[in-house]
């Protein structure tokens with residue numbers, strides 16, 4: 244009991260420590276800016292003790308929304324040489340210096356959860372956010388669909404940077420003209436827990452291409468060799484659209500077209516079912532090839548409101564295989580690496596989304612996912628991610644989103 248109270252306090256302290264005034268950084272040193280989905284999780288964390296601060300987090304994020312509706316994946320409020328690639332490399336064209344890509348759209352869902360805790364002030368904030376969320380979701384619908392599933396155009400967009408799902412499309416990129424650059428991430432954490440130079444050359448090459456094209460979506464659609472229909476984006480957008488529709492209806496706002504978009508996404512989500520491996524999977528939008536990967540994003544189907552017996556079997560299997568699930572990559576695959584970032588480790592934030600979906604659908608595995616996450620944090624603290632085989636801490640420490648998961652769900 245005392246331990247739990249201490250952890251509550253520690254989690255609140257982490258949020259306050261990473262608060263830069265209106266926005267929260269993921270962790271000091273490694274990630275010194277505002278990240279899109281990290282911020283939405285931070286808002287949910289703040290809502291457990293300070294709803295006004297939670298709304299401020301989302302409003303600051305949306306102050307960086309581009310004219311075309313996109314909400315960038317990093318907002319560079321104040322330049323910091325400790326992170327690469329910074330604002331000058333990205334050349335984002337929004338109102339505040341930013342990256343040129345986006346991240347999983349979970350803000351509407353987090354806003355709805357915060358609204359449910361804050362009925363008094365919440366309505367006013369929701370009314371302000373609603374049209375901005377609507378424009379962001381419409382941007383996805385306009386630019387990112389492949390057979391109704393949502394595509395990523397850079398491995399960083401799905402937030403699962405070096406997952407094996409990108410291996411084949413990444414191999415087609417020739418980054419020989421990328422030039423010299425200095426990575427900063429490996430100065431903060433051990434390189435064995437980070438993506439490789441092979442990956443980084445391609446990440447930076449894609450950024451250089453986007454910048455050269457001034458982040459024009461039509462030109463990127465024509466030129467970008469990396470376009471993958473992804474379960475993270477598809478399931479999170481489907482869920483976000485459902486939440487937006489519910490909020491709009493509750494507040495009597497204009498929800499015209501959202502129900503139709505939900506239908507498109509529902510059909511799109513089904514196109515990500517790979518019958519060969521019997522799992523939701525990523526599909527290369529250029530070649531049509533499957534990634535043939537069971538990842539933690541495959542388990543977001545319940546969060547998106549979709550039941551799946553096949554996916555339940557997969558979840559049972561991976562949870563039986565490692566003690567501290569849900570692993571980001573299939574522990575029975577030869578590409579599984581328990582400490583390398585999105586190629587195996589367990590991420591508390593993904594578990595939160597997976598767990599919420601399972602709980603809402605009264606799924607028998609729901610409690611198992613929550614308890615695994617709670618145990619990880621109790622035993623190894625507020626780490627960026629964890630080795631699913633032994634539960635040890637990995638990546639950055641004092642991490643905002645892990646603290647938010649503790650306060651809002653796992654603890």
Ligand code: 2M8
Pocket residue numbers: 269274278279280281316399401402403404428
């Ligand atoms: C990681 O990604 C950034 C690039 O966006 C990086 O490695 O530099 C990912 O884990 C991503 O999901 C997360 O939002 C970000 C900040 O925590 O770090």
